[in-house]
Amino acid sequence: MLTTLPLPTTTPASRPPSIMLTESLGYFPSEMTAKESDSDQKSQLPDSKIQEKGHVPMARAGADEEMAMGVLLLAKNTYINGEILAIDGGVLNVVAGR
Numbered sequence: 502m503l504t505t506l507p508l509p510t511t512t513p514a515s516r517p518p519s520i521m522l523t524e525s526l527g528y529f530p531s532e533m534t535a536k537e538s539d540s541d542q543k544s545q546l547p548d549s550k551i552q553e554k555g556h557v558p559m560a561r562a563g564a565d566e567e568m569a570m571g572v573l574l575l576a577k578n579t580y581i582n583g584e585i586l587a588i589d590g591g592v593l594n595v596v597a598g599r
Contacts, residue, residue: 520582522575527589528554529563551590558591 528534528551535544546562571588575581587593 522581522583523585524568524571524575525585525587525589526568527563527587527592528557529565529568534562556592556595557589558594561590563588563590 528546530544530546532538532542532544535546538544548561551557551562552560567588571586575584575586
């Protein structure tokens with residue numbers, strides 16, 4: 502799942518703003534990963550399901566707060582530009598892709 506945040510920036514009049522930031526998420530509880538959700542649209546993803554995958558060093562799904570911290574980092578730090586922030590529990594450390 503990718504979340505993209507285009508942010509406004511101050512640039513010379515001859516160039517339009519062009520900041521693009523992306524969050525690349527690993528296993529987070531969602532209807533896509535858990536195949537279901539409750540009446541509040543929340544999904545549960547037990548640690549055992551993540552551990553079955555065998556390639557997630559944190560051995561658990563990500564939490565809503567961890568996803569939000571990445572969004573806040575990209576939104577608050579105006580010096581970051583053109584970056585893909587992987588919030589994946591370490592998957593890219595053991596699976597080629599970066």
